[in-house]
Amino acid sequence: MAEARLRVTDETGETWDDPSERQIQRLYAALNLRCRFLVLERLDVPEVGQHYLQVALNDDLTVVVEYREGGSHTHYRAEVSLPSDRGGEELVVPVLLDWAARREGWRHELPWVRWDPKNERPRES
Template identity: 45%
Template sequence: MSGRPLISAAWSASTVAIMTTPALRAIEWDGTAWDDPSEEKLHDLLADMSLTWRFVVVQRLDTEPVGQHYMQVYLNDDLSYQVEYREGGPDRHFQAHVPREHEVFAVEPVAEVLQHWAFARPGWREALSWAPWPPVEPLR
């Protein structure tokens, strides 16, 4: 027997579970899920969107309450993008519209915002003009 202490199976199993729990999950319109997607994967998921494959949702799984921290991108009929993020309750849900300006690089500004949000980099909030979701209707 070696001089090293033995690690109990229960301890090592729980440690592995903690280490392998994903922080992010990207979900395509058909329900296909990608755990801890790379920046490249996030870009590719957005670049592959079409009028059939219209949206991608990226959830934070490491922030409470789970299911209330996400960013989603929807491709509109005119090929512009609807981008939303939520940080907790409904009062922390925002949206932005991104027009399609250049055919080849149309997804780039949206992909950059999503990547910065996903990897907690500064600048994503300032990159788009965010408004509360749902839009507040003016008083009549």
């Protein structure tokens, strides 16, 4: 059996190895205010844990998307101000699927800025 190349983890800690595009879409659609985030992690790169794309729902169902491809200098974020239940998923899902499949162009779909810990705020409960 081949080793997994991609792992998706949700906020509860449940994981899916090498999920299909349909599974990724379903996992994203299942996000809610009790299970707010998904992390897609590449397992087939030298620095496991440093190559990921994650999405998190805010209280108003807008989404923050982050990716990292190695060290801290390759950590970026984008905010999708359109709530997920009002069309925001149409912006986020293609990025998830293209990133997971290593298709070109996903970086051009959202307005990415370098992640800066000084500007981040903890999620409100």
